[in-house]
Amino acid sequence: MRIVASGLLVIGAFAAAVTLGAQAPATHPDFSGSYERFGNIFGQPTAAQLADKTIPPRNGPAPLKPGPMKEYQDRLAAIREADRKGTPLASGYVSCLGDGMPSMMGAMFPIEFLVTKNQVTVIEEAFTQVRRILIDRPMKKVEDVEPGFFGYSVGHWEGDTLVAETVGIKEELRYQNVPHTKDLRIKERIHLVAPNILWNEITMEDPAVLEKPWTVTVAYRRMPDYTLLEYICEDNREYRDANGVQQIHVNK
């Protein structure tokens, strides 16, 4: 009887340990929730913005190598000239294509993070873009990932910071009109800097295009009462014509 009782005690203690293990608080913060882009993005920063340490400093330009720099500058000049003539060049948005990586992390519309044990899911409201960061999974070789808009992302936690790495971004996509190759590697460090302010330090590595890694920091502010809205391109009247110019169908 005594043996049985102690055996039960052992089983009970084991069960309790397993239960505690399952419910043990995570060592990293759960920053799940809806956020909006935050900080000084357009125009000159105000004195208050410069003093606010939760607003990241203005990002520097891409450190492009001479050839890609010329391609980039020619592209910007073509965009400006087309806009000046009132015949804007069609971006992917005109065809209702989402941004892909890393542009979607710029959060044109509100963005949602869902932190779960094996995956951090990022949903961008505009164009209903979804990407998955697989936690503690091995990275794949670039050649083993089919090129796409969001690529293949793995991540791990370094203390309170989610560290993610992404490969497999289509070469046709552009982040702020900057060209890249199939070897683009995007590293992100995502962490709270205040209870409701999340930073994402995004570093792009692409040795054929960039002189050195290029880091841009994006800040998000929590939207406590906001649920992301649906976004379906139901009636897209804009289109790209044969010359790559944005046009619109008009009901007459």
Next chain:
Amino acid sequence: MIAVTIAPVFAHHSFAMYDHTRTVTLKGEVTKFQWTNPHGYLELDVKQKDGSVKHFSCEMTSINMMTRLGWRSNMIKAGDQVVATVAPLLNGDPAGLLLDVTLPDGRKLEPGVPAVNTFKRTQEE
């Protein structure tokens, strides 16, 4: 007037195909208030001086942006008489970018066009 959001406003695409140097004021009857993405549309029949009716399509922003500014899909309905301020298409087609609209009850709504101050308002009839 609906308060402008403090969050930065991004454009779905360039608005360079609309005239930034003049606006047109359209007094007309709503034939449809289309609540869709990537843009909402206000379809208007506008009576001309010669008595004929000309149809105008007014492009708005994303309904997601409009929702966050306080718009709802039932705020305007077919048959409403409204006054719309639009930046017309440069190519002359009967369409424009809606900058604001005044409803029958006098409320004036803005769809949150990015960099709206870059459109010079001349209020041509």
